[in-house]
Amino acid sequence: MAHRHTAPPSDTALRVKALESLLVEKGLVDPKALDEVIDTYENKVGPRNGAKVVARAWVNPDYKARLLDDGTAAIAELGFSGVQGEDMVVIENKPKVHNLLVCTLCSCYPWPTLGLPPVWYKAAPYRARAVSDPRGVLKEFGVTLADDVEVRVWDSTAELRYMVLPERPGGTDGMSEAELAALVTRDAMIGTAKVAAP
Amino acid sequence: MPVLTADMVEGLVKTGASCRVDADVKAKFKQGDKVIARNINPPTHTRLPRYVRGKRGVIALDHGVFAFPDTSAHGKGETPQHVYSVRFTARELWGKDASERDSLNIDMWDDYLDPA
Structure with a gap:
């Protein structure tokens, strides 16, 4: 038996x-x-925090300017601060510049705005390939970029923590800040996705 | 009495602990300076990844003064110094098959860099 x-x-x-x-x-x-x-x-803490920051920047040009100038202070205006977000840098995606975040040494990630990192972000394949083949990685995430778009990878090896400010999609004129925040995904703030139009 | 109790968590999480150091330390480099990442291979803690050692880049941003993990991680003091975002082209790091348009920004302490 x-x-x-x-x-x-x-x-x-x-x-x-x-x-x-x-x-x-x-x-x-x-x-x-x-x-x-x-x-x-x-x-309590997760990527919905970051989505609120992004939506505020989309509707309020003064806030966006403050966010890009001093990320830590502008994010704190919305009540988000602390562990693994003590010194924040926000980088803006533009039509011809796409930013992608990685921590090749470990798993550094902006906790107050994005929460804890997803498993793939901490895994060796992402950490190795995001720097050596970012376009290949992006394609696997479903993001295909034209040749005339510059890919900028940010390796957070020090104490700064990064967050991507994604592009506001078309067809969102007149949407409220809360409606816009609902469109923003975690991956769009890492740079492995774009924010889809509603 | 435990060192970390439940009532301490919210305050600690909200506040964190910045490694920024309030010290008047002169920056060795300024935005636009050309630098080369040192080819050092310490057996102890470092935040200088192998893939940039010996590579040429440009200072993109000065983040200010921070503790230096290569010494602080071993109880040898903070050795406060400037940290920069240094920009390397994808071709400098990965060779001629990489996109000529793409680049990588990485945070580097003063002690990882020499003028190029």
Whole structure:
């Protein structure tokens, strides 16, 4: 008779459990604090924050100018600040310039506006190929750029965190700021997508 | 009493901890200067990726003064210095098959750069 086994958790899950047990046992971390951190990034902070920043910049030229001049301060005007967004730089996509973000060394990402990075952003293939073959990567994401469009890759190796201000799509005249924000995707703020017209 | 408690999380998340250093450190380079990334191969922590070592670029932006991870990560002090966004052409990094139009901007500390 075959006996049943419960598959053990993945290596990563085991490592996290071991680390958490040690931190708690040594009295360094309260388990409730970990729950609070997880709740923050599962339910409170995510790319809808960044979408609000983008929509504000689309409807308000003065705000857009401030955002491109001092990203950290302009983003804080909407209440977003803190860990992994202490020093923000916002870069603007234009008809002839497409920007793409990567962190080749690890997974640096602007948490207050975009939340935690997607798995592919942290994976070695994206990190290697975004710098060596950005047009190939973009094509796989469904973004095909004409030859006369310049691709600018931004590798965030230091303490600055970047966010792309995507182009406002056509056919959106007269839409409210909230309606515009609903069009903005996470990937458009990384540069692996454009914002589609409604 | 744990070092990190639940009531501390919201404030910490909102505030973060910038590595910017309020120190009057002279910049070695200015916007438009031509630079070459040093070909150094430390066995210890560095933020200088191999693919730019020995490559020629141009200073695009001066981000201000930050702690230097190559020393701070090892408890050897902040060594505050300017960080720049340095622009390299795709062809400088990847050769003649790369697009002549494309480029890469990467953040580099003063100690990673020499004048070119």
